[in-house]
Amino acid sequence: MSGIRTLADALDAQIDSPNGIVFIDGAHDERGLNYRMLSKSAEGRLAVLQQQGMRRGDHLILFVEDNMRFLQFFWGAIYGAIVPVPIAAGATPAQLEKLVRVWRHLDEPRIVAAPKHIERVRDFLEQRGEADAAARLADTAFSDEPPAADQPAERPVLDAQDTAFIQFSSGSTGDPKGVVLSHANVLANIQAISSGSRFGADEIALSWMPLTHDMGLIGFHLTLVYNGFAHHLMTPDLFARRPLLWLEKAAETRATLLCSPNFGYRHTLRAIAAKGRPELDLSRVRLIYNGAEPIAPALVREFLDTLAPTGLAGETMFAVYGLAEASLAATFPAPGRGLRTVSVARGELGVGDTVRYDDSTHALELVCLGTPVAATEVRLADDNGQAVGDGVVGRVWIRGANVTAGYHDNPQANAGALMGDGWLDTGDLGFYHDGELVITGRAKEIIFVNGQNHYPQDIEALLQDLPGAELNKLAAAGVQAPSTTEQALVLFVVFRGHLEDFAEIARTLRGALNQRAGLVATRVLPISRMPKTTSGKLQRALLARQYAEGEFDEIAARLDTLLATEEAEQPVPASTDIAAELKRICDEVVPGRDIGVDDDLFEIGLSSLELAQIHEGIENRWPDRLEMTDLFEYPTINALAAYLQDEVAPA
Known part of the structure; x- marks a missing residue:
């Protein structure tokens, strides 16, 4: 679109659009903002930020769980040339540690968060003996539900080269590694995503990916704002508790665009196995973006086969390659092509190795991820920076209008990634097969778990x-x-x-x-x-x-x-009737695991998704009696049973 040089321009251009965002909080619980309302509320949040003393170029950490409040503050910061820094909000020590590290790395900027999260991080620091830091952090933080400002916002003139926002590496609690993205970077990638996806006039999108993740924020929000498309946002927690609601809402909204990494397909298939495949019409789905972690072909095929009776076409799976340093997208296949894979011999995939194709049962099946998106170049280089030929494994380098100029205040990371002449070493390894990029793994030892890098x-x-x-x-x-x-x-x-x-x-x-x-x-x-x-x-x-x-x-x-x-x-102690019901719920979620009534649910190796499913089962039996966070306080079946019996008098 002509005349759009910044993200603020992109939102302003859609003010008269009839479309907007629907925030899905439950099966029958939704909130909506059209683009005019989003713009108006963003200006209101900018007025709040400016009343808090924030000015052009200041950093603002968004530690906000609620998607609507997150976006209101995000756009308020964008309108004011304030730099938003999204961090996934939560109560685990790893989440709180990451918040503290990023806050310190950015020289203790302002934080917007729910009061409960502000209190948690303050307690977290005090328990570590850092009372002074706890007090300073609390002073920099303010509520995500602030009162209206006394004065209207003042919107400065923005430049395409201004920093739009900073994406910090997902999953890492170590030294912060913040990808700095300008408005020009993000818009170049949005335009490439739009053309590479061959968008129609009226696409409808649905996503449960977090807005703190580049796929959630850029792929399934900013790109949709730029194009004026209607989109629907679920929270990851709601998807974790009710994965089939994702499919139900996709059918209900007649969504054409979906997305999910591996663990989302696995989680959905487990729910289908437990509850049966819902009778839905998913024939309107055109593309399912699959990225954020290495793609498992067998799992993808199982997902597509299981949902084929709903009208979901096998060609909808859109296997892509991207990373935060590229804003989001680096390579796309042809839309509607479907999944394409190649089988290679294991153990021969180091830099400089010539790939040996192998159709045996011991071979490794890898996914073909298409060709570079518009305005992006990909180069496969050996350890000396020289280009390698087709079928030879090399380090994946990228450059283009969408590629970051570097990491925030991190000379060591910049020295390791910036190769000169605009090239950035992604840290991934790959080879070309029939003109398409195939990723073989990481040059370093990052571990991919549930769509995040650890x-x-x-x-x-x-x-x-x-x-x-x-x-x-x-x-x-x-x-x-x-x-x-x-x-x-x-x-x-x-x-x-x-x-x-x-x-x-x-x-x-x-x-x-x-x-x-x-x-x-x-x-x-x-x-x-x-x-x-x-x-x-x-x-x-x-x-x-x-x-x-x-x-x-x-x-x-x-x-x-x-x-x-x-x-x-281990002796099995006597349990109450409530404990017996709780044990039944646990056994349904984790069949084959005999969970004892005094076993700590956090110490027996349950995943966060399994814990969320257990909470969902409890919620179905005793509605509105137990918060997800109560599981931390009452982590055993007997403790939960006593709490439900004595404190809330279950129905």
Whole structure:
């Protein structure tokens, strides 16, 4: 569109559009904002920010759970040339730690958050003995439901090269790595996404991806605003509790555009297996954007096959490659082409390796991710920066109008990524097959879990206060499961005693990881020594390869038997009728796991999605009696039963 040079221009251009956003808070609970209302409320939030003393170029951390409030503040900041910094809001130690690290990295800017979250992060710092920092942070924070300002907003003139917002690496609680994006960067990518998707005149979108993620914010909000399309936003928490509602709303709204990474398809399939496939019409769906983590072809095919009776076409799956450094999109296939894959031999996918195609059952199936989107270049380079030929693995470099100029105040990260002449090393490895990019993995050791990147050193740091997990005695690694690109998280612990004594360490580490970061360790395994390079770096990749090749199979089986025997020998205390109902709910969500009435739900390796499903089951039986956060206070079946019995008198 001509005349649009900034994101503010893009919203202003849609003020007279009949379309807007519907915020889905439940099956029958929705709120709406057309684009005129969004613009007006954004100006109101800008007035609040300016009354708080914020000016052009200031950073504003958005730690806001509610999607409508998030967008009102986001656009208010955009209108005022204030730089919004989205951070996923939550109550886990990992989420609070990330907020604190980003706040410090940005020199303690203002934070907008719900009062409960402000109180939580303040308590978090005080409990660490950082009372002064807690007080300063509380002084910089203000409520996401502020009173109206006394004076109207003053909108400055914006420039295309102004910083629009900063995206901090998802999933990392380590040193902040903020991708700085200008208005020009984001708009270039939006235009490329629009042309590469071959949008029609009246697309309708539905997303449950968080607005703190580039797919959620840029792909399923900003791009839709730019085009004036109607879109519907669910919260990730609602999707976690009710995945079938995603499909029901897609049918109800006649959505043409959907999106989800791997774990969303898996979660939906589990719900279908438990409750049956709903009778829906999904024939209007044109594209399902699949990215944010390595794509699992078998899972995609199962999802499409399961939903084929609803009219969902197999060609709707739109496997894409992107990253925050590219604003969002880097390569797209042809829309309507459907999933295309190639099978290659494992173990021969290092930089400079010539790919060996392999159709055997042991081969690795990888997804073809199309060609560069408009105004973007992709180069595959060897370790010396020289281009490699087709069928040869190289480092994936990108450059273009959509690519960031660098990371915020992070010389080390910039030195490692910026290659000169506009090129940026993504950290990914890949090769070209029939003209399409195929990603083989990460050059470094980032672990992909549930659509987010997790740095192994961050996971290790979260557990270093526990026995057996001291520095350099614990290694976290992402291990590629057979025949998929899905990764399992495995913890390796230096231990030289009897295996019987290791069982308690494994149980403690798995429980602590789940409680502190919401992650599930597939295995916790003892190793006699920690492999290191000559410079002293942990060789996580070596451990992962040994695990994938079966070197730990015997000890894993012995440990499984030991843990199962110990659990069977535990006495089962008497439980109330409420506890029996709660146990039934847990058993339905996690079949095959005999959860004891005094087992801590956060220490037995349940995923955050399974915990959300348990909460949904409780909500269905005792509506409005238990908040999701109450599970942290009453983490066992017996404790929950006592709470429901004594405190809320269940119906």
